[in-house]
């Protein structure tokens with residue numbers, strides 16, 4: 551990990567920090583962190599692995615897990631499971647597919663998933679449920695929402711407002727649009743460190759179990775399926791390239807984080823705020839490529 555972090559620290563190519571959410575533009579382009587938690591619970595980490603950053607779309611993995619727990623396969627009536635081949639905030643397919651988003655990891659899909667979690671609750675309760683789930687998974691009650699990021703996104707999130715209204719017009723959302731978006735903006739604004747994120751992802755690497763306690767968080771079948779969607783859709787229209795280069799299920803966020811899962815082996819989180827053209831962490835992807843190559847962890851073979 552130290553070797554990878556050192557190499558990443560020296561690289562001149564770092565990608566561009568997201569600026570469409572003004573608060574995210576404040577991130578330090580020089581930051582890089584990596585944390586890996588193996589099957590034995592051991593942590594290997596380097597760089598800025600303890601610095602909290604805005605996890606953004608990475609929470610889409612955890613909200614998908616919660617929504618499937620709440621309404622099971624009925625969720626697939628309002629969101630698909632196919633890669634979109636379009637940017638994360640694209641609206642084009644929504645009209646062709648009657649307001650049903652292509653998958654739960656693009657913005658439209660995650661808004662539909664958030665709406666499913668919200669039904670029957672007040673927005674504050676739904677948000678509390680999401681936050682408590684992350685704290686439970688990471689075994690860390692200090693995980694919190696960065697209110698400045700949430701407010702910044704709420705002020706500028708016109709595209710997400712459009713996506714939500716479009717879906718609402720087709721009856722895909724059950725709750726008032728501003729309630730659903732309020733919960734969505736806030737869960738995107740959760741701040742976590744690489745170590746906390748790797749902790750939270752352990753159940754996906756170990757067939758739905760916490761590998762340390764052996765307790766089941768979700769069924770092995772559900773964990774396998776969430777990993778499949780992470781592999782095919784976790785990096786938007788960069789998902790094919792991520793599978794080709796890294797070879798692991800992974801989910802990125804515009805804060806520059808990536809959660810990756812080496813089934814049976816490790817839960818991995820990397821962070822570097824500079825993004826590539828598809829909105830995925832540039833050095834995050836490169837560092838994961840180095841890691842999986844050295845460890846022989848690609849799910850497609852050595």
Ligand code: GLN
Nearest residue numbers: 606607638657738803804
């Ligand atoms: N909160 C961000 C948005 O809705 C999440 C996008 C992302 O991380 N790709 O635009």
